Amino acid sequence: MRAIAYDEFGSADVLHLRDLPDPHPGPDTVVVRVVAAGVNPVDYKVREGYLQGLIDVDFPAVPGWDVAGVVEQVGLDTPELQVGDEVFAYARKDTVGGGTLAERVAVPVRTVARKPASIGFEEAAAVPLAGLTALQTVRRSGLGEGSTVLVHAAAGGVGSFATQLAVHAGARVVGTASEPNHPYLRELGAEPITYGAGLVDRARALAPDGYDVILDYVGGDAVETAGELLADGGTVVSITDARARDELGGEYVWVRPDPDDLTALAGLIDAGAVRVEVAQVFDLADAADAHRAVETGHTRGKVVVRVG
Structure with a gap:
């Protein structure tokens, strides 16, 4: 072959x-x-x-x-x-x-x-990998109806799925992305903000009381700034930085193969809930x-x- x-x-x-x-x-x-x-x-x-x-x-x-x-x-x-x-x-x-x-x-x-x-x-x-990562991180974050969620790298492979899954769960989603990807994030149901210098201020302006969940799919400063942006009792979940678990009491996720989770994703795709x-x-x-x-x-x- x-x-x-x-x-x-x-x-x-x-x-x-x-x-x-x-x-x-x-x-x-x-x-x-x-x-x-x-x-x-x-x-x-x-x-x-x-x-x-x-x-x-x-x-x-x-x-x-x-x-x-x-x-x-x-x-x-x-x-x-x-x-x-x-x-x-x-x-x-x-x-x-x-x-x-x-x-x-x-x-x-x-x-x-x-x-x-x-x-x-x-x-x-x-x-598979991106969708499962999104599904498993969203699930472990505990987000649900009425949660305010910040998704880092929301227009990327994993972030695109996570944004849609959080919106489908009834959360309010703010997503970081470059300016050209802001219309795309709005199509997915998120409120876009630009990453880079001043991100904390931009994110705080949209959620003055903080975020119930922060989903990190990019690394860098995402976990370092999480403490400034989390609401009381909030959770940070990262696939890039173990400090989310070790220092902030959140979750550090390495995606697992799971046919049941893939079947769940297939159902959401066929239902039109996830593109x-x-x-x-x-x-x-x-x-x-x-x-x-x-x-x-x-x-x-x-x-x-x-x-x-």
Whole structure:
């Protein structure tokens, strides 16, 4: 099969299109014919070697955890799925190696769910990691009807989903984004503010009594300034900074694969409560450029690679 792989840590230049053996299903695994694969910031951080000690990499490594495609083979004990099922998955395994930037990928059934019927494969490939991160952070924040919520990087891959989920839950949402993305955030139901110098004053002006929940998807000063912006009893949740948990008593979240959560997201998408924003679509041969696009940190929504 054709796949993108790398043999050493480094820049996007180490990614090459090559021929690799087809994967085989384990007892609780299905082989998915990949139609599209999502690209996430963690993919380039693993590729550059930043997560050594946290995630082992088996060379030659095929990157990618997000996938949408069609079940082609099933394992010995996978009653949840059949050949021909259209699925999507956050196909994270214990090591990085046989990833989703390939024509076929072996996917544990504990990571996979049926694709939302109302969207195509490219949109579906944009959902798993970012959508699950948003869903699990929103849930652990405890926000609900009437909460006032500040979402950092609200127009990004995770932030776009979190903004919509918070609005759907009945919260008032203020989201940080660059000026060109303010109309987009208004479409999602949020009140946009510009990040950068003066952010604390701008955020406080919109919520003088503070925010019940702050969701950090960007890092930097987001957690440092949270103490100035939280309401009494408020909670900060971060995917980038453990100080949210260790110093502020909030939550530090590393997203988990969960087929039930993916099914819940699919239901919200099919019901029209959540929309999927795809920033760019690249062909498999251009996957290195997809990685470079994500590395800029300025994409609205998600970057996707078209495979099948």
